[in-house]
Amino acid sequence: MPHPLISPLVSSILKTLNSLVLKEFGIAWGLKTDLENLGSTLSTIQAVLQDAETKRGKGEALKNWLRKLNDAAYDADNLVDEFMNEALRRRMDSERGINPQVSAFFSLRNRLIFRLKMGHKIKDMRDRLDAIAGEKNKFHLREGLVETGEVCGMQRGQTDSMVNESEIYGRTDEKEMIIEMLLNNSSDRDDDVSVYAMCGMGGLGKTTLAQLVYNDGRVKSYFELRIWVCVSVDFDVERLTRAILESIEGRGCSISNLDPLLRRLQEKLFGKRFLLVLDDVWNEYHEKWDRLKNALKCGAKGCTVIVTTRIQQVALIMATLPIHHMAHLSEDDSWSLFKRRAFGNERTEENLQLDLIGKEIVKKCKGLPLAIKALGSLMQFKRSESEWLSVKENETGICQMMEVVFYLP
Template identity: 60%
Template sequence: MTEVLLSPLVGTILDGLKSWSLKELELAGSLKTEVASLESTLTTIQAVLQDAEEKQWKSEAIKNWLGKLKQAAYDLEAVLEDFNTEAQSRSLHTDARSQVTTFFSLRNPLLFRLDMARKFKNVREKLDAIAGEKSKFHLREGVGEAEIERNEDRQTSSLVKELEVLGRADEKEKIVSMLLCNVNHHDDLSVYAICGMGGLGKTTIAQFVFNDENVAKVFDLRGWVCVSDDFDIKRLTKAIVESFGGNSCGIQELDTLQRCLAEKLVGKQFLLVLDDVWNEYHDKWDRLKQALQCGRKGSTVIVTTRLEKVALMMATTPFYRLGCLSDDDSWSLFKQRAFGMGMNGSNANLETIGRQIVQRCGGVPLAIKAIGSILRFRSQESEWLRVKDSEIWDLEDEGSRILAVLRLSYDHLPPHMRQCFSFCSIFPKDSVMTKDELMGLWMANGFIPSRGALDLHDMGCEIFSELTWRSFFQEIKEDVDGTVTCKMHDLIHDLATSIMGQECCVIEANEGSQIPKAARHLFVYNYSSSPLKNVMDFTTLQPLQSLILHGYDINVSNLSRYISKQKYLKVLILVLIVAILLLKVRNT
């Protein structure tokens, strides 16, 4: 399930190669040639990266290839860091005395350039060899819009089995009364949007409302269209005509289709559900909306979407943010799935474990239903415990189905936002994250690309807002002094972890804790107030890019020894008892 995300790193390195510090070192001779060849190799690699990153899900060979490339890119990044450090320290050591003493050391510009040229050559040869393998994969060049596969499983319809829907009565009443009240008051086409993260039940509640008796009575026509990623006007107009009982067979011209739709709608009050909308382009929506404006006043469109941006763009009233299922309804849904209709309440232990499992699903019906189904035919406590303690991606087919549904939102992100989002798995579940801290971490790690006049801070704000609008962050709060905080739903955290794998790692600080070799970003915590003896030994830790220590009593003497040797550590955050210290260590 993990993903090798390489394009943001290659982008940053290419920017680095062109940066001022290299120019400062007056590139000459073999060094100049090496840097030019590196730029060319990386540009060739970058051209096919998007295609490779998309195809890695279907090809283990491509994933391995990307993994090797990423390792080589990290090696190159380290060489560049050395280079930058030298540039900085040279600007500090310009007095005559130090020039004499450095003549015989690597500070000697000549020796240094030779050493660097050798390092660049080594890493370039490695990159060239790996890049040479790309011809095996027939990768396409270009960086167009990410292609998202149309998934027939995501097709929805207006039918719903009422018996199977739990709770949501209040939510339904609220939306129904809004619709009925609007029918007599508004002249124009009204658009309601229901918004929330994947699997929360937006489609289900729209079905519920669509089939409500009073709603059915009020509207002359009701139609349901599953939009998904493809907001093609012709396809949608055809689908809408057909959903209202018309016949669009054989009509190819948009104009004819729109006339056909107008004939159907004129003088009628209609309700149209546009389910699962992802389109963020105003003009596309405006064109469709225009064609829908020929119905009688009070006609209404209900939109379901994961994207707040889409809800804001389409809705004519404040949009409806769907909440999680209540604890009681979550438990009832789980029971219905895991035990069938006749719950076998005889096993109190299974119930206790079941309630803990439901807790993990955080009120998301998609997950509750899927995990309940896994346990349907299992009656052994050990099996239930295994499911409770498993990571979601280890849960047979159903677990990966949950993540696949949630992943869709991730697939719609551009590469740098994918990187910023998945990095958030460095925080433990249920952490309160501060917007400024997150942006600081993204910046220090080089995850925010520079874009024209926008500075990194502005770009960081934009990324934070985008991730919030796309339901990756929730519980956004702003306190009196303007500090903005947010959280991630547990399942969204699972998604981030499943993508980052062991590159981002959260561990409890105790003697037995093993830090995976692949870890580059590490969060170590100790929330027990009793002092720990012999906590983790930092002296054997591999080089890291980010290190966050949180809590009480973390063995700081080993830590300082470790940190003093770290050349490539970009972020160090210590939150020890009450002291907060944020340092950006840059090769000092």
């Protein structure tokens, strides 16, 4: 019986390796490079798979090569699944408050043991795949075009500065605190720039809070320039510099080299008090941030960069002011948000039983705005008590939905 095509399996592994779940996990546990190297080897193999599978009946040696690759691919899939399950388990444990405090010694010891164990597993798998990849040249295989989505993984959606304040609940105190900090911030040097980081898990409302601050009338009056840039996973200094310039000038920038781009940016910012929002930052490389930050040190006193990030290490690298850790919504605010999504402008006094069930559903969202919105929108189309009870009692479905929300691209 012929082996099934291996290409879909390799594509699936690459998608998982490039998912935001595993990227965050790799960064947090010091395995980022190992996982990237494994992905690189698989990408090299995938490039010739289409040609190899087309020719699979034209030689015993090629069939044996595909058979070895097939076995290794299934083992690699199991290994990546092990990583994914561990990543989800640790995040869910953290959110549920399981073992929140461990002694520094044991925490470090467990971290090192886990990293060593998993690092060895990845290395062994990569050595095995490298050996298989090394044999591909014997078959004179042509590299084919690979769908971008298969190799690059999920692309994060772009954010913008627009916000509908009527749909926001529970962020007033945080908003006022941040605005007060912005208006009273004065650097010691005229050319310095302060960096304020908002840190918290996905779906907690970091972008929304930044939007609220960005659009406040007092902030608009205080800053001569306001700039919003969505960074996402790729912290490319040239791309970000061009995006900042385009935001300031209101048109595309044709400069192609980094040095003149940075000089142009300094010309635009020189002597002006500006607010720059860098939304959704994942970069952990000091040198990349330092290169961009140095170009920003040319404004007036009070210039501020607001950074939103899921990763504590990123916030520590970039922030010059105390880090703001995002709060979960209170029960009252959670219910208000859910009720608006589920009932709209309907009078809920006529749905008292649904209110009671809905409040139990909201508790399962643990104050996570994005999860509350998702469930509220789902319940909008359900009006019977039995339908609402079915959702409330579906613990597995709610947990799966929460996991999707945590890592929504």
